[in-house]
Amino acid sequence: MKKKEEETSNRPDNTAFTQQRLPAWQPMLSAGIVIPGFVVIGLAFIGVGVALFVTSQSIQVLERDYTAGDESSDHNCSLCVNEASCLCAVHFTLVQQFEGPVFFYYGLSNYFQNHRKYGVSRDDYQLSGDTSYFTDPQDYCVPYQYDSKNRPIVPCGSVANSIFNDTFKLYQIVGGQRKQVPFDGKGISWWTDYNLKYRNPSLVDGSLAKAFNGTVKPVNWPRAVYELDTSDASNNGFLNQDFLVWMRRAALPDFRKLYRRITEGEYEKGLPVGNYSLEINYNYPVRGFGGRKKVFFSNVTWMGGKNQFLGIAYLVIGSLCIFMSLVMLIVYAKYRFPDEDS
Amino acid sequence: MLREEMQEVFIVAGNTHQEVERELRSARKKMHPASSDEPPMRKSSILGKKTEVVEDEAVEGEYGMVINGHSLAYALQEGLQLEFLRAACMCQAVICCRVTPLQKAQVVELVKKHKRAVTLAIGDGANDVSMIKAAHIGVGISGQEGMQAVLSSDYSFAQFRYLQRLLLVHGRWSYLRMCKFLRYFFYKNFTFTFVHFWYGFFCGFSAQTVYDEWFITLYNLVYTALPVLGLALFDQDVDHRWSFQYPQLYTPGQLNLYFSKRAFLRCVLHSGYSSLVLFFIPYASMHDTVRDDGKDIADYQSFALLAQTCLLVAVNMQLGLDTHYWTAVNQFFLWGSMSVYFAVTFTMYSNGMYLIFTSSFPFIGVARNSLNQPNVWLTILLTSILCVLPVLAYRFLYMQLRPTINDKVRHKVRQDKTPPTAAPRRFQPRRISTRRSGYAFSHSRGYGDLVTSGKFLLRPVRSRPPLFSRSQPSGSPVAEDSPQIFRTITEEPSA
Numbered sequence: 001m002k003k004k005e006e007e008t009s010n011r012p013d014n015t016a017f018t019q020q021r022l023p024a025w026q027p028m029l030s031a032g033i034v035i036p037g038f039v040v041i042g043l044a045f046i047g048v049g050v051a052l053f054v055t056s057q058s059i060q061v062l063e064r065d066y067t068a069g070d071e072s073s074d075h076n077c078s079l080c081v082n083e084a085s086c087l088c089a090v091h092f093t094l095v096q097q098f099e100g101p102v103f104f105y106y107g108l109s110n111y112f113q114n115h116r117k118y119g120v121s122r123d124d125y126q127l128s129g130d131t132s133y134f135t136d137p138q139d140y141c142v143p144y145q146y147d148s149k150n151r152p153i154v155p156c157g158s159v160a161n162s163i164f165n166d167t168f169k170l171y172q173i174v175g176g177q178r179k180q181v182p183f184d185g186k187g188i189s190w191w192t193d194y195n196l197k198y199r200n201p202s203l204v205d206g207s208l209a210k211a212f213n214g215t216v217k218p219v220n221w222p223r224a225v226y227e228l229d230t231s232d233a234s235n236n237g238f239l240n241q242d243f244l245v246w247m248r249r250a251a252l253p254d255f256r257k258l259y260r261r262i263t264e265g266e267y268e269k270g271l272p273v274g275n276y277s278l279e280i281n282y283n284y285p286v287r288g289f290g291g292r293k294k295v296f297f298s299n300v301t302w303m304g305g306k307n308q309f310l311g312i313a314y315l316v317i318g319s320l321c322i323f324m325s326l327v328m329l330i331v332y333a334k335y336r337f338p339d340e341d342s
Numbered sequence: 343m344l345r346e347e348m349q350e351v352f353i354v355a356g357n358t359h360q361e362v363e364r365e366l367r368s369a370r371k372k373m374h375p376a377s378s379d380e381p382p383m384r385k386s387s388i389l390g391k392k393t394e395v396v397e398d399e400a401v402e403g404e405y406g407m408v409i410n411g412h413s414l415a416y417a418l419q420e421g422l423q424l425e426f427l428r429a430a431c432m433c434q435a436v437i438c439c440r441v442t443p444l445q446k447a448q449v450v451e452l453v454k455k456h457k458r459a460v461t462l463a464i465g466d467g468a469n470d471v472s473m474i475k476a477a478h479i480g481v482g483i484s485g486q487e488g489m490q491a492v493l494s495s496d497y498s499f500a501q502f503r504y505l506q507r508l509l510l511v512h513g514r515w516s517y518l519r520m521c522k523f524l525r526y527f528f529y530k531n532f533t534f535t536f537v538h539f540w541y542g543f544f545c546g547f548s549a550q551t552v553y554d555e556w557f558i559t560l561y562n563l564v565y566t567a568l569p570v571l572g573l574a575l576f577d578q579d580v581d582h583r584w585s586f587q588y589p590q591l592y593t594p595g596q597l598n599l600y601f602s603k604r605a606f607l608r609c610v611l612h613s614g615y616s617s618l619v620l621f622f623i624p625y626a627s628m629h630d631t632v633r634d635d636g637k638d639i640a641d642y643q644s645f646a647l648l649a650q651t652c653l654l655v656a657v658n659m660q661l662g663l664d665t666h667y668w669t670a671v672n673q674f675f676l677w678g679s680m681s682v683y684f685a686v687t688f689t690m691y692s693n694g695m696y697l698i699f700t701s702s703f704p705f706i707g708v709a710r711n712s713l714n715q716p717n718v719w720l721t722i723l724l725t726s727i728l729c730v731l732p733v734l735a736y737r738f739l740y741m742q743l744r745p746t747i748n749d750k751v752r753h754k755v756r757q758d759k760t761p762p763t764a765a766p767r768r769f770q771p772r773r774i775s776t777r778r779s780g781y782a783f784s785h786s787r788g789y790g791d792l793v794t795s796g797k798f799l800l801r802p803v804r805s806r807p808p809l810f811s812r813s814q815p816s817g818s819p820v821a822e823d824s825p826q827i828f829r830t831i832t833e834e835p836s837a
Contacts, residue, residue, distance in 0.1 A: 192707025
């Protein structure tokens with residue numbers, strides 16, 4: 001009896017799991033699934049591609065490159081060869097109404113905001129309002145951590161230091177007179193950035209400037225961070241919209257960043273036909289590294305800005321799918337292995 | 343093992359070196375008249391080193407060989423080894439009888455050393471231990487002879503017939519699973535890595551990672567760990583009953599088809615293609631575009647999220663294509679991993695984590711702001727489809743144009759719906775092992791009579807007919823007729 005118990009105790013479990021008999025779905029690549037599948041995917045992709053392409057075609061974009069150094073009939077920014085605080089203008093004419101709301105972007109190319117050393121050079125604690133890091137910025141910010149007199153820089157780091165500082169004003173030329181087109185700078189950054197990620201330090205004696213006592217502005221800034229917009233307290237300090245837009249670093253070396261929107265007054269429906277002049281305060285130097293500066297006017301749709309690629313890609317892949325399904329159908333009809341006993 | 347269809351069964355029973363050599367040589371010449379005297383060595387491929395591997399020689403017809411321990415002692419000597427090996431490998435079956443345990447191990451080692459083959463030894467007694475240990479795979483049978491064989495073996499079971507199941511079902515599945523696992527693992531990691539290489543061209547080669555640091559940490563640990571584990575544990579190409587029905591399914595394992603240098607190269611190329619798709623499609627679709635309310639979407643953090651989501655979806659779809667046997671566990675692992683990815687991502691990019699660990703989670707708000715954009719999801723769909731469809735088309739076309747044995751059987755399985763019934767087992771009368779003594783080996787026949795007389799056993803044995811009757815006709819294979827000198831032990835009164 002004992003021997004029999006011993007025998008049965010060694011026996012493995014006879015469950016479906018341990019004996020590898022679990023019920024399972026065993027799909028197979030059969031022609032009945034693959035070929036119709038390809039056709040369905042191909043048709044769906046072509047449909048989506050057409051929608052994307054048509055939408056993209058309907059988006060209007062106006063782009064002007066205004067880097068100093070090139071002679072151009074559109075702009076006189078070649079005046080600004082020294083690239084230090086000079087005024088120039090870009091002229092353009094609209095032959096068609098530019099549908100509103102119109103978004104105005106500035107763009108940089110050959111500018112590597114995605115460089116690793118550049119990207120880590122910031123102090124997120126300072127930017128979230130933690131004053132203990134005001135006097136002691138993080139080491140990531142080197143060499144923009146302390147200035148030459150060993151005073152802490154707020155906000156420290158390369159990303160903050162290199163903020164874009166060209167300013168723009170748009171005028172419509174109506175009957176020989178310049179009429180300013182109002183720009184709206186509210187809410188151009190992500191709401192999570194504005195409300196959660198960046199926070200100003202608490203006011204000291206009711207003043208933001210006093211909260212930054214003992215620190216200095218970044219080396220290349222004209223004004224300190226608490227003077228970025230003295231007219232509007234909700235746009236001052238770290239919560240300045242232009243600052244936030246710049247701090248959200250771009251993924252690729254050619255990028256554009258939102259500057260303002262045109263949504264007010266008579267330009268609510270868009271920019272009417274006519275002549276325009278964009279006045280630029282040219283401050284930002286890019287020629288030293290072969291970069292270029294541009295401005296864009298664009299409107300948006302459900303798919304975002306103008307991007308031909310997605311529509312064309314869907315169309316191409318859709319047609320390739322249909323083509324492949326035909327090829328597979330021919331191969332299947334001719335060569336399918338006969339039902340034989342192997 | 344010796345079948346009717348065999349043309350001839352060679353007996354090697356010489357008791358001198360020359361006789362054994364003559365017998366072996368004549369056997370070889372009979373099987374393959376054109377064989378040369380020099381053994382055909384395999385051409386060395388690595389750095390001109392001389393290999394010792396003997397090539398297989400083609401033979402027409404089926405042959406068998408029987409060799410006894412005495413002759414084997416000569417055949418295993420230096421000069422005659424390769425002759426014996428060649429002759430033996432030309433036969434379908436070789437029976438070595440009356441061999442010592444050491445000789446058993448020596449035969450196995452001879453094959454291991456000079457043939458590109460995987461050896462398997464199966465035995466049930468203590469005298470089989472050295473053979474089991476010498477072979478690549480040792481199988482012990484537990485039971486009548488005790489547990490010595492089991493303790494020194496790689497696999498053990500209770501009946502000899504289970505060997506068929508071990509090889510045709512479990513061994514085959516194991517090979518299939520390991521190869522699929524390896525190929526997929528290399529694929530997902532190479533794809534993951536090559537994307538960074540392409541990004542280098544666009545970030546000044548500053549070693550900026552495309553993905554979020556947390557994603558890189560959790561990719562192999564959490565997001566893609568369980569699905570591939572499920573594949574490696576549960577995958578089956580055909581049912582175990584069909585595996586028995588079609589033993590030809592075993593050949594891909596023998597020919598090393600599923601994972602070789604060529605398979606690895608194909609895997610690397612596939613990863614290269616996938617990584618190109620996984621980088622350049624998001625690059626092109628995010629270039630210069632914005633959100634539907636005009637705000638930024640081409641920033642680094644959104645691009646990272648997009649790239650990592652595309653990667654994970656593509657890699658999981660590839661796993662779905664590779665899995666042939668979808669148990670509930672596989673389904674749970676795959677869909678579970680995808681949902682865990684989204685859950686963890688949303689958690690890490692949420693307000694709470696940012697407020698607690700400010701510097702560790704700088705990606706706050708990215709998931710909410712970019713994953714509600716239609717063009718992001720359309721990009722994800724495009725990349726995953728573009729990664730997976732070529733593989734699908736390639737496999738389908740390959741299956742039509744050059745179906746492997748596996749494809750044919752699976753096709754048949756699908757058609758037949760009902761699995762084949764197992765062949766009825768012929769119940770053989772269970773023979774009690776004829777070796778009733780505790781001796782490890784019997785070397786010369788001299789003690790045979792003593793052993794079989796049963797004089798010194800504790801329990802009296804029933805008288806049984808002798809194994810080899812002395813009055814057999816002259817065609818008997820055993821060394822009955824050989825002029826071997828042996829002693830007979832006459833019965834003496836017990837001391």
